[in-house]
Amino acid sequence: VTACARCETALEPGDLRCAICALPVPAAAPPAVAEPRAQLLRCRDCGAAIGFSPEASAPRCGFCGQAMAIEQPIDPPEAAQLHLPFTVDRAAAEAAMRCWLAGRGWFAPRALASEAVLESLTPLSWAAWRVQAEALVAWAADSDAGAERSAWAPHAGQVPLVFRDIVVPASRGLRHAECRRLLPYYDWSTAIAVDREPLLGAIERFDILRSAARRTVQAAIEATARVRIQPHIPGRRYRNVRVACLVERQTTERVALPAWILIYHYRGTAYRALVHGQRADRVHGRAPLDRRKLALLVGLVGLVGLAAAIAKLALG
Amino acid sequence: MVDASATALPDAATFACGQCGASLRFAGVRTEACPYCASPNFVERPARARSPRPGLVIAFAADAARARQQLAGWLGSRSWFADARLRRARVEDLRGVYVPAYLYSAVAHTEYTASIGEHYTEIEMRPMRPMGETGEIGEIGEPVTEARRVTRTEYRPLAGRHVGYVTDVLVSASTGLAAAELAALEPFELGQLRRYAPALVTGWIAEEFSREPDGCRRASREAALDEIALELRRFLPGDSHCDLAWRTTVEWESLEPILVPVWVLAVRYRDDRPALRVVINGQTGAVAGRVPWTAWKIAAAIALAVLAVAAVLVVWHGAPP
Numbered sequence: 001v002t003a004c005a006r007c008e009t010a011l012e013p014g015d016l017r018c019a020i021c022a023l024p025v026p027a028a029a030p031p032a033v034a035e036p037r038a039q040l041l042r043c044r045d046c047g048a049a050i051g052f053s054p055e056a057s058a059p060r061c062g063f064c065g066q067a068m069a070i071e072q073p074i075d076p077p078e079a080a081q082l083h084l085p086f087t088v089d090r091a092a093a094e095a096a097m098r099c100w101l102a103g104r105g106w107f108a109p110r111a112l113a114s115e116a117v118l119e120s121l122t123p124l125s126w127a128a129w130r131v132q133a134e135a136l137v138a139w140a141a142d143s144d145a146g147a148e149r150s151a152w153a154p155h156a157g158q159v160p161l162v163f164r165d166i167v168v169p170a171s172r173g174l175r176h177a178e179c180r181r182l183l184p185y186y187d188w189s190t191a192i193a194v195d196r197e198p199l200l201g202a203i204e205r206f207d208i209l210r211s212a213a214r215r216t217v218q219a220a221i222e223a224t225a226r227v228r229i230q231p232h233i234p235g236r237r238y239r240n241v242r243v244a245c246l247v248e249r250q251t252t253e254r255v256a257l258p259a260w261i262l263i264y265h266y267r268g269t270a271y272r273a274l275v276h277g278q279r280a281d282r283v284h285g286r287a288p289l290d291r292r293k294l295a296l297l298v299g300l301v302g303l304v305g306l307a308a309a310i311a312k313l314a315l316g
Numbered sequence: 317m318v319d320a321s322a323t324a325l326p327d328a329a330t331f332a333c334g335q336c337g338a339s340l341r342f343a344g345v346r347t348e349a350c351p352y353c354a355s356p357n358f359v360e361r362p363a364r365a366r367s368p369r370p371g372l373v374i375a376f377a378a379d380a381a382r383a384r385q386q387l388a389g390w391l392g393s394r395s396w397f398a399d400a401r402l403r404r405a406r407v408e409d410l411r412g413v414y415v416p417a418y419l420y421s422a423v424a425h426t427e428y429t430a431s432i433g434e435h436y437t438e439i440e441m442r443p444m445r446p447m448g449e450t451g452e453i454g455e456i457g458e459p460v461t462e463a464r465r466v467t468r469t470e471y472r473p474l475a476g477r478h479v480g481y482v483t484d485v486l487v488s489a490s491t492g493l494a495a496a497e498l499a500a501l502e503p504f505e506l507g508q509l510r511r512y513a514p515a516l517v518t519g520w521i522a523e524e525f526s527r528e529p530d531g532c533r534r535a536s537r538e539a540a541l542d543e544i545a546l547e548l549r550r551f552l553p554g555d556s557h558c559d560l561a562w563r564t565t566v567e568w569e570s571l572e573p574i575l576v577p578v579w580v581l582a583v584r585y586r587d588d589r590p591a592l593r594v595v596i597n598g599q600t601g602a603v604a605g606r607v608p609w610t611a612w613k614i615a616a617a618i619a620l621a622v623l624a625v626a627a628v629l630v631v632w633h634g635a636p637p
Contacts, residue, residue: 006423006568007481016372016509022421022483024371024572027511030360038348038357040334041518049335049355051519054376054598059515070515138477142434142553149470150434154553156476211507240553246423246479 009133009250012210019214020247044068078206078213082191083125083256086200086277093260093275094121100273100283101264109290112266119263119270123201123277125256126179127170129217130188133163133250137225140242145235152239159232161225167255168220172207174259178274178284185279186257194256203256217252221245333357346514346522356519367525368573370512373414374504376520376577376598380410383579383596390594390603391583397614398607405585405592412598414522414575415493418529419506420485420536422569424544426478428562432554433469440466469556478548482540482566486576491526493578493595495535500604501597504576508599517575525573533571540566 003010004018004025017024040049043061053060056067088096102113109115137159142152165188169179194203208216225243233241258277263270266288273285328343335355340348347358363369384407391402444460484506488498510516544564552560577598582591585608594605 006570016511017506021423021481021568022419023568023570024419027371030369033360033362036329036331036359036361038331038334038340038342038359039514040355040357041515051356052375052516053519054378057375057377059518068515070513136479138479140474140476140551140553142432147434148472149468150436152434152554154432154434154472154474156474156553158477158479242551242553244478244480244547244551246481 007248007250009248010252019210020218020250041068078210078254080125080127080194080203080206080254080256082130082253083194083199083203084186084188084190084258084278085192086123086258087187087190088258088260088275088277088280090121090123090260092280093262094118096275096280096283097121097262097264097273100275100285101287104287107289107293108287109266112287115266117265119265121260121262123258124173124261125199125201125203125258125277126174127172127204127206128179128183128255128257129168129170129213130253130255131163131166131168131217131221131250133166133221134248135161135163135221135225136246136248137161137229138244138246139225139229139232140240141233141238142240143233143235143238145233147235155234157229157232159229161228163221163224163228166220166224168217170206170208170213170216170254171204173204173261174274181284182257182259182274182276182282185276185282187278190278191255199256200258206254217250218247221247221250329359329361331357331359344524344526346524347517347520349519358514358518358522360514366528368529370416370573370575372419372509372572372574373512373516374506374508374574374576374599375510375516376412377508378598378601380412380579382601383410383412383581383598386596386601386603387581387583387594390605394607397609397617399585399610401585402583402592402607405583407581408584408591409580409582411580412520413492413578413580414517414520415498415578416489416523416525417498417574417576418487418489418532418536419572419574420487420533420540420570421481421483421572422537422540422566424478424480424482424540424564424566426544426548426562426564427475428478428548428560429473429475430552430557430560431471432474432552433471433556433558435467435469435555437465437467440464471558472554474552474554478544478551478562480544480547482543485536485539485543486574487532487535487539489525489527489529489532489573490523492523493580497595497604498576498578501578501595501600501602504597504599509574512575520577522575529571533569536571537566537569 004023006023007018007021009018009020011025015025041059043050043066045066046064048061048063050059050061058067058070060067101116104112140156143155144151146153167183169176171179222243222245225245226241229243260275262273271286273283276282328341330339330341333340333350333355334357335350336353338350338352340350340357342348342359349356394402441461442464444462486502488495541564548562579596579598581594583594584591592605596603
């Protein structure tokens with residue numbers, strides 16, 4: 001079976017139920033029972049009759065302790081299927097970082113670019129899911145269209161939507177906000193199977209179990225649907241946007257996306273920054289702030305406020 | 317514990333023990349321990365409409381000792397109103413049972429109408445109450461008004477649709493475990509479902525399906541419709557709503573026979589009372605049971621509450637003449 005009979009979502013090896021609609025996957029027909037009879041499960045080592053043991057999560061012999069290997073629940077951590085290659089090499093990433101440090105603006109310490117010490121610059125392919133799906137989306141919302149005494153009037157509708165290339169971060173190492181900043185700049189036409197070409201650096205494991213991953217992906221589809229139906233809401237302003245999705249034909253690919261993770265020290269404190277693995281001009285990260293300049297700014301704002309208050313009092 | 321929709325147990329059958337050949341009677345179960353050699357026998361019978369072969373199973377995750385610990389923790393955490401002898405109760409019977417159930421899922425299309433309340437504010441002029449002779453506002457009897465911001469609700473009709481899959485609705489297919497008892501043990505971690513195999517249940521009591529699938533389907537559908545009703549109330553926009561009416565059509569219904577692990581216990585806390593029945597989720601350890609309350613503790617609490625209210629009233633209004 002390759003697709004769910006109810007929602008046509010692609011099934012993966014080991015699935016007992018469809019991840020989207022929970023329709024059970026048909027099992028192979030059980031062995032025909034010609035004449036029912038009492039049976040025993042016997043230990044393969046000592047031949048004793050054995051029963052299921054919760055500790056072993058399998059039948060285990062009470063005499064010799066031997067556990068029988070049986071099919072276990074399949075909810076595995078998953079591995080990347082596709083990856084995008086690095087097009088920014090180490091030297092370019094380091095240069096991008098130096099350039100980024102030099103351009104941190106007036107509030108950054110003046111000596112940041114010259115005194116920052118690069119501790120590590122590591123290539124990492126971080127984990128994400130790429131999702132394709134179709135859905136019938138029912139929505140309801142308040143908008144200003146048709147409003148009377150209240151500023152809001154209720155509206156509802158239903159619309160079929162096609163979702164292409166929704167990318168959902170699955171990284172444990174990178175923060176969600178960091179992933180969101182990197183995502184728009186990947187060239188998806190370069191995607192290749194993981195086993196076709198060796199990767200530069202490490203590939204992040206999908207630490208999330210399959211069942212938890214599917215909940216995350218579902219939440220991402222709903223969040224995308226909430227944005228995509230907004231053009232269908234009449235009026236200019238809206239609130240309380242609710243969506244209900246009947247997702248069909250969903251496919252999910254596990255992808256690894258390239259980034260350089262760099263750690264640098266400035267006057268004893270470690271900071272992290274990311275250089276996009278395919279665009280050296282996209283660098284994001286934390287940089288120190290010059291406290292004296294900040295204090296100066298706060299003082300100036302205070303003085304201006306004080307002067308304004310005095311002027312107001314003087315003018316009556 | 318047995319409801320009116322329950323059907324009779326499947327026919328009992330007698331087979332020879334696979335170890336010693338003694339006669340074993342399988343009455344409403346798929347497994348039986350031989351009373352002579354204690355061998356855990358199981359039987360595979362052809363599936364029938366009323367008694368299907370389980371498709372999936374959730375295995376027991378802990379042994380009887382762990383179940384006893386969970387019971388002790390639960391008995392110790394009962395409220396003050398529960399019978400104090402519960403804490404010293406003894407477990408008379410503890411059995412791990414694979415209870416038959418159905419796992420229902422479907423596609424649900426709902427059409428609804430409702431009146432959606434949208435709040436708005438108005439400035440309202442209201443007469444103020446004079447403040448008395450020393451009042452700062454107006455003279456006694458002189459009408460004075462004040463402007464007040466009041467929130468009102470405008471109701472607008474809305475007709476719309478809701479769609480979605482209803483999944484993970486579990487209903488008991490056992491005459492021995494009522495639907496409410498199973499519901500009290502939920503949720504089960506369905507990510508740990510396994511394909512049914514006798515190796516997963518041998519050595520334990522695996523009950524046969526003893527409720528009609530049609531009845532279970534109806535019960536599942538009702539539970540699914542209740543779930544949709546709750547979801548629909550969260551789905552509606554506006555600040556409030558009323559007059560909600562809806563019609564749900566379910567398609568693609570699936571009713572999968574499964575076995576779920578439940579510890580069933582009899583707890584004796586008084587010799588002159590029937591044993592208390594307690595059930596424990598064999599996967600998560602959740603405990604459910606109807607705890608007996610102590611009448612004198614409830615009476616004392618009511619009396620104390622009445623006395624407290626009376627004391628407050630006396631202090632507030634002064635002692636009666």
